[in-house]
Amino acid sequence: MLQPILEALSSADFDTAVSTAREMIERYPEMADAYHLLAVAEGSLGQFESALTHVDRAISLAPDNSAFHVTRGALLARHSSADAARGALQEAVSVDPNAFLAYVSLAHLAIARGDFSDAQQQTARAARIDPDATDVLILQGIDAQSQGNLDTASTLFSAAVNQAPQSALAQARLGLCFLAQGRHAFAEQSLRNALAIQPDNVSLRRALIRALAEQGRPTEALPELDYLVSHLPNDPGLLEMRAGLLMEMGRAADAANDFIALLELVPDQPQAIVRAVQAYCILGRQADAAALLEQRLAKQPTSDELWSLRLGIEKPDVRVAAEVTERWHAASPDSAGANEAMAQLAELRGQSAQAEAHADKALASEPQRGAAQLVKLRAELRNAPDAARARTRRLVDQATQSEARRVSLHWHGLALDRCERFSDASTCWQEMWTHNQSALPLPLSRPVNGNAPDPGATSPALFVWTLPGSPSEELIPALSHNDSHVLMPDRYSRVSRLDGLDPFRQVPQQGPALGSYAAWRAAIEVLGQDPQHIIDWLPHWDLALNEQFPGSQVIALVRDPRDLLLNWLAFGCPQTYGCNDVLVAAMWLQQVLAPLLALREQHPERVLLLRGEHVTTDRKDTLERISRFASVRFNDGALNARSITYSSGRMRSGFDPGHWQAYAQVLAEPFAQLNALAEQLGYSEAA
Template sequence: MYEPTIDALRRGAAAEAVTAAREVVEAQPQDPVAQRLLSAALRMSGDRAGALAAIDRAIELLPEDAQAHMERAGLLLDERALDEAQVSLAQAVGLDPNKFPAYVMQAQLAVGRGDLDQAESLIKTAARIAPEDPQVLALEGTLALRRGNPDRALSILSQASQRHPDEAILRHALGFAYAAKGHYAFAEQAFRGLLERYPSNPLRAMVADLVRRQGRPGEAVDELLPILDQGGDSPALRRLIGEMELEAGRPDSAVVRLKSVLVEQPRDRRTVVALTEAWRRCDQADDARATLEMLLAGNPDAADLWYARLMFEPFASDNAREVVERWLAAMPDFVPALEARATIHQQVGETEQADAIARRITEINPGHAGAELRVVDNLMRSDPDAAVAQVESLLARAKDENVKRMLRQLLGRTFDAAGQYDAATATWAELHAEVVSQRLPLPPLNDGLPELPAMAPVPEQAPGVAFLWGLPGSLVERVALTLDNARLPLLADRFGSKPPRDPMQRYGTVAALTDGSLDPSFLINQWRATHATRGVSDGRIIDWLLWWDNALLLALRPHLPEARLIFALRDPRDMLVDWLAFGAPMPFAIESPEAAAEWMARTLGQIADLRDGGLFPHSLIRLDDIAHDNAAIAQSLSDVLGVSLPALPAGAQGPDRYPAGHWRHYVGALAPAFAALAPVAERLGYPAR
């Protein structure tokens, strides 16, 4: 009676199975098996509502049938009705405590919703029934991965895959485990194997993402294009392909693809950002203006479109001003638009207008950080005592601890503007002392070098190599910005989230070089070995160092003689005050001003030794009198490097700092620290007092 239906189901003949099952149900309407078979046939044919109705009828006829509840759960999972599916699974287990698939499905649901403790309990139960089942092993590995233990996950899943090489569920989990460990090539191999056996667009997209992560965006695009050809076109996919084309250096095709997406979804920020960059790389400003104007006509309140539109006008130009005025006409009192107008006023020297807008922003959005700070900056120029009162008022209202810390740092600067130098010093010192445990320790310094090796001859046609470094407060960051603006090969990744893993990044290198446990040639080889991952292809590099110690000369003199050292320098006492007031590119800990001064003095002593002894080719960029003159900084670097560098645009160097000699206001408040710095300051050519 059931054989025709079962045979059709086995062959995948959905229509034939539905016909055969309906005939059985018509002949035996009270038969629960017939209803289950009809449900399976309808599910195969795509009629999920009919399939659910048939399985519900089967359960009504035979409520104690655990398998029927399991099949109902499967249908509900197809429809993403997870809570209802969980109820059906629980009923299946209640009817048959050994219903292994129910435990597996419940565990999968628990993992999916993040209930890892329940998932672990269910996996253990399933393992008691079938400990070597691939589904159980896949769940154990996935659970380890979700709990942040990719090594254990890899161990479980790789061993299981060796025992069950043809199990797709294990290869799927293993691919994710490899990806979590950053082994993208192995993850790609795992998912490619699945893709060959079970072609699907989600698997193809996953492979493309893994290829992209390995730095092959062009190949990733090629992986995704078949999805478009197979009718899988969607704005999200076109946007993804456009982003990858941009990464692959194909901005022209990226523009075409991304523009089609933006026309359909003009408020999609991700598309706006990618397309703006593609236009910029193709130098298609006219197309950008025309497209954005067309979209703004229909979406005048789309802020991201206005941001993008501003990108294609010269900064602070009349055209930029006109765009901002139209933005404000479309979105009156919209704070970002007001900020844009205030920035233009500031850049062209219209300080009063910028301050007026800042006050307007604080009326619209009380507590707006940027506007409040601009108001305070204005008060520091016109009424420093009022600036102190304003910041104290903001502090009283602030609730977030990070905001309070920022305001206390600013309070110190208002004390400075008001001539209350003791109060400024106490405020800054207290702030730095509070966060010592959250900051990097000061880099260690050697206590005495062994005899330096001889300088090796400079290789012919060696690529240009330089190392940039400056103490906190030296304003070395302005030197770095100038080099980067000139498109020289500056690398600042040592200060980012993914620094190079070479000895020049590690604190222990100083001691290892001086005691002989680190071979100097190995250090240079390791440094060069990171070039590829840092994007250096021709050996040309200006490496901005996290720390400096003359111990590095043990490696540089014999193994990298073609390099040049570039040190940014200011009066050491000005550097200390700047460090206390404004912080540094790398957040080093300051236990006290005196401790910071002692470390600075020892470090600067090494710089003086290097200069006086001619220990290595170097240049001192003295920023005392040029720190606020972008053209002068560019000229100083041009003289050092032998190339002409453009000056940074006005305002690009960040907020103004204290002028040279400002340290003299602190001769009382920082007397012990200045006493530690005076000898090395004089040695470097600065006045003792």
């Protein structure tokens, strides 16, 4: 008699199960099983109150049926109180000591509240009744995983899946265990199996997204996130997750929309503001980012975090950055952050006494303020090198973390250099590189591969390549002040275009081949820019890239290659390439510059070499040369453009020209690798 209801339930046709059960009850109003199955169907449809009423009716008709009590406990566990659910399940056990499902459910309730001791007891009771049951295997696997025995757990979950492949719980547990083991491809398959059974399970889909992301497959993770966001559009966590994934994929415009939507959901969440500002800036919409922060500052005029973000937007423009800094200090004169920013501004203006006074005020309230400490340190480097050496020695000795030690060794090396202890300085910087965990390996220069596009199908591209150790801070801000091209510095940001031109940002994607002209053009057009009117700041140039851009022009910023090497060793470079082995770095410089010089010899109209020292001392002539070379129309701001971060020696990329000669004996072997290259570039071979 109950078969039609059972068939509807087994096929997940819960509406039919409800109507069939109701018809059965009309005919047989005292049939407890009909009420029970009606409750099961209603519970599956989320009709908790009605389901609870009907299971209670079933229990009143047949109080000794333990299955009814188990169903009541399951309903309460899903929709009401865990304590009430536990009470119902314990009633089932009192009615029938062999109520297997009651013990299983009690074990799961214990796991949910973190009581693994009780879970073990309930599992043992269930195992005495049916030791080979799928539910027992799952519970034993959960217990093993809770104790860190992942191999045992995965074996138990695998056995459960083999026994009951249609069990969503078994598939899910196996997938989550694989995920914990780092077996991401296996996790993906098991989680997909579970989702095929329970497609609306949000936590499982989140886990699947993680498994795909760990395999470096963001394009496949994105549809899963789209599915979740479409069903839960007001979930801030999902929006933030999708926006972050879009950023990683180089889809900044789409990410910006999600970050802005996130900000509407959680307008006062600091991280939402930060990410919205980042998205605007990546899109080149600094004005929108500034407007957003000004709105927030009108409500929170003393928020250091908002002011810091506001200042960060304007750092490339010293004049505007100075105005923002002064407003911040006026709004919050006792703020350590505001005084630290004022110290840097005063130092930039050459107001040494005021700079130190502001730094002292910042450090008085927050002694760990790094930038304020550096203002004090730079003053000592200029005026009292021995005091700077003593200060930096203390910093090195106090540094316990690798990153702190790296920074301290950098400054200690500069202090040793100022004290003319050049051998000690070189040793110090070489030790510094052993603590640089984020340094990238040196990119290999790729030869041509015969896959050049049709020149007629490409448009001219303009690249700028600043070699490690060159003063990029002197050139890049000036390039942004023009009326004909848009400078694209995003390759040096946390998230950049994923077109394959950066050797260390390669993400598989659909569409044009990475590193090709087509991929480059597509990535620029996505950002709303015209490929013919941008200046692309490259981290690396080689013959393979040149092959893809037959009409391209390259502005290369160089110095005496021995100065490049010394500066790279002491200061690092924007590309974050490592200088762990000075001799290898010297050989690399020679290898990457040789093909560029050969191209200049063959096609002088395609390569412009700028000497760093000339860029620093004669900005006007430098801009005129660039204009003649690439038809860039600079505006009035270009002559005086400075980066507030790098100006006035506050955070330099290198020493004065020719300083390599002080290290001629200390670094004799690597310098010998560069003498011929120096001569090619027009520098004297000898010290």
